[in-house]
Amino acid sequence: MKTRVVQDVSAGGVIARTGEDGLEIVLVGRERPRRWNLPKGTPLDGETLEITARREVQEETGLEVRILEPLGAITYWFAVAGARHHKIVHFYLLEATGGDTANHDWEHDFVAWMPAGEALRHMSFRNEATIAERAIERMRIRLPT
Secondary structure, X not given: OOXXXXXXXXXXXXXXXXXXXXXXXXEEEEXXXXXXXXXXXXXXXXXXXXXXXXXXXXXXXXXXXXXXXXXXXXXXXXXXXXXXXXXXXXXXXXXXXXXOHHHOOOOOOEEEEEEHHHHHHHOOOXXXXXXXXXXXXXXHHHOOO
């Protein structure tokens, strides 16, 4: 019996800002199992990746954002209900333009701005941490010296 392979696509982003203690990024988290991730989600019918990234990030973090630039994509595999899923997630560097992290949706237990180094140490998946590192590099280039 051949296992069915499903192709999945998502989009999300790294929200970054300069805070009192330097560069900060937003992570979303779950209590059980304890995980810290970047916000991301699945496109609705007819949505572009950019629109999906902005909508999903706003839903998951409570923050309104604008896209600064693309950061690239990650891919990974997982299994659900007898099917193997091959997922590609497109990420963007984002800037918060409004909103409040207290208004995040039910999908995550917590949302937090963290200093860049601390965020990287807390992230649960190396492939997402690589995207966050790229965002941090890009923000340092963008910041005035």
